[in-house]
Amino acid sequence: MKTTYTASxxxxxKERLQSRIEELAEIGKIAETGVCRLTLSKEDKEAVLKVKGWMEEAGLETKIDDFGNLIGQWAGADDSLPILVVGSHIDSQPYGGRFDGVIGVLGALEVVQTMREKGVQPNRTIEVIAFSDEEGCRFDKGLFGVRGILNQLEKGELDRVDKDGISRREALIEFGCNPDELAKSVYPEGRIGEFLELHIEQGPILDRSEVPVGIVTGISGPLWLTLDIQGFAGHAGSVPMSYRQDALVAAAEVTLTLNELATMDPEAPTVATVGKMEVFPNSRNIIPERVRMTIDLRDIDLERRRDIEAALYQSIDHICEKHQVTHTIRVDTESDPRYCAEEIMNDMRASAIEMFGTSVPELMSGPFHDALAMSTVCDYGMIFVRCKDGISHNPKESAEFDDITLGTELLYQTVLKRAAK
Incomplete structure (x- = not known):
């Protein structure tokens, strides 16, 4: 008999939460349900200020730090205790949906606002954070805000430029931040005790299982590469095939090879994607001289991912030699798989049984989240909400508000337990 997941x-x-999600979706709206709010853009700033107003309405002390993070703080009874951080992000992909990241920020805000309205006094300070640039699509390097407060930025990150040649430093200044004062926004070691994040699943498991929420067990480790292939341009009508140094042909073969490597074991959860390719000079009658392409490789098994990475590097060398082209590889992101804290998961399990009278599914996350960076300094836990057909990073991304409310309720019950520790 199928289990019905209805909270007692x-x-x-729910009405306040839904209203805020729908109102925020109007900022940077594309199509009927899509959103484009690139990090540090004017749309992002408008959205941050909107959420800042709601935080202040809820009684939180707010600020926008120099990384572009929006932070709402509620002081606990004992401020000497490591704080509990709850949140996610509100920046989007250029062709994104209205729930990705957003439910984690507005759900967290709903949790603390409800606690305050109920007269709950947390033992330790709670911060609701909308992290800057989780997506990484504008400057090809994600998790910027969360890594920033943890002092984990890499050399040269402020010099990265977007497609229009605007550097991250310039974008931060335009946003109202001071890149020369970033050190003042870094959290002292040990200040953050735990992190909780609510997010849509961005996959099909909960939807196919017909379950509204699930408990995350860990996050796969992403490897992001940028591959530049250098060939030689020539007339498409006169250069014989055997003489060509076609960068795009080599790039196409690398793409197929990546797909083959990722599907060698059909039972493994390995995923690999070439999501972006730039061709120069991009003319119909000129042999492509240069290609820049992105490679996204993820797995929950670090050893398996590293084996595929090694095989890929070897294949790229062979392919480029065969097509008489050269190449360089840049590592943009490289993270190990990170597993959720058992103690936090136990509180989530107990809360789920209290709500539904039964347990909920437990699943790994393929996409990375702000929790991935947080996991390097503190225990963390995540809750997933079902999304229709597992579609995300797409305007068709869809989640039922009833499900989002159940996920937020599970987050509320979990925060009550963790804030009292």
Missing amino acids: SLTVN
């Missing part, structure tokens, strides 16, 4: 009672305010 709800504490959070």
Whole structure:
């Protein structure tokens, strides 16, 4: 018999939560349900200020730090205790949906606002954070805001430029931040005790299981590469095939090879994607001289991912030699798989049984989240909300508000337990 997941009672305010999600979706709206709010853009700034106003309405002390993070703080009874951080992000992909990241920020805000309305006093300070540039699509390097407060930025990150040649430093200044004062926004070691994040699944498991929420067990480790292939341009009508140094042909073969490597074991959860390719000079009758392409490789098994990475590098060498082209590889992101804290998961399990009278599914996350960076300094836990057909990073991304409310209620019950520790 199929289990019906209906909460025995709800504490959070569904109408307020839904209204805020829908209102935020109007900022940077594309198509009927899509969103484009690139990090540090004017749309991002408008959205940050909107959420800042809601945080202040909820009674939180707010600030926008020099990384572009929006932070709402609620002081606990004992401020000497390591704080509990709850949140996600509100920046989007250029062709994104309205729930990715957003439910984690507005759900967290709903949790603390409900707690305050109920007269709950947390033992330790709670911060709701909308992290800057989780997506990484504008400057090809994600998790900027969360890594920033953890003092984990890499050399040259402020010099990265977007497609229009605007550097991250310039974008931060335009946003109202001071890149020369970033050190003042870094959290002292040990200040953050735990991190909780609510997010849509961005995959099909909960939807196919017909379950509204799930508990995350860990996050796959992403490897992001940028591959530049250098060939030689020539007339498409006169250069014999055997004489060509076609960068695009080599890039195409690398793409197929990557797909083959990722599907060698059909039972493994390995995923690999070439999501972006730039061709120069990009003319119909000129042999492509240069290609820049991105490679995204993820796996929950670090050893398996490293084996595929090694095989890929070897294949790229062979392919480029065969096509008489040269190449360089830049590592943009490289993270190990990170597993959720068992103690936090136990509180989530207990809360789920209290809500539904039964357990909920537990699953790994393929996409990375702000929690991935947080996991390097503190225990973390995540809750997933079902999304229709597992579609995300697409305007068709869809989640039921009833499901989002159940996920927020589970987050509320978990925060109550963790804030009292």
